[in-house]
Amino acid sequence: MAGEELVELKFRLADGTDIGPSKYSPATTVASLKEKILAQWPEDKENCPNTIQDVKLINGGKILENNSTVADCRLQVGELPDGVITMHVVLRLPLLNKSNEKQQDDSRKKSSCLCTIL
Numbered sequence: 001m002a003g004e005e006l007v008e009l010k011f012r013l014a015d016g017t018d019i020g021p022s023k024y025s026p027a028t029t030v031a032s033l034k035e036k037i038l039a040q041w042p043e044d045k046e047n048c049p050n051t052i053q054d055v056k057l058i059n060g061g062k063i064l065e066n067n068s069t070v071a072d073c074r075l076q077v078g079e080l081p082d083g084v085i086t087m088h089v090v091l092r093l094p095l096l097n098k099s100n101e102k103q104q105d106d107s108r109k110k111s112s113c114l115c116t117i118l
Contacts, residue, residue, distance in 0.1 A: 007070050008084045021084045026071035030064045049091055058088040
């Protein structure tokens, strides 16, 4: 759209480092923001998301839905005009290792002998 103002966003990771700031159109979806975060994820970080489903964006205490836009996410109170908006990034990494370990423990329990030798 002609004449629309770009919104400047930065993304704060759990360890306090930032990705950005960069300017985005108000029509940009949260899913697109997450894709950009994945592309710009610092290589030196221990935990790295694989898909946008592994990433949650939080702004103003609200988890942002993938289909909402930057315009939908802007807070009307407390934001300074022409200021950088900070969105917090939370990872939701799969816990497959723990569930696999539990399944293995359960299978060991099922296959173990319950005999008692006196």
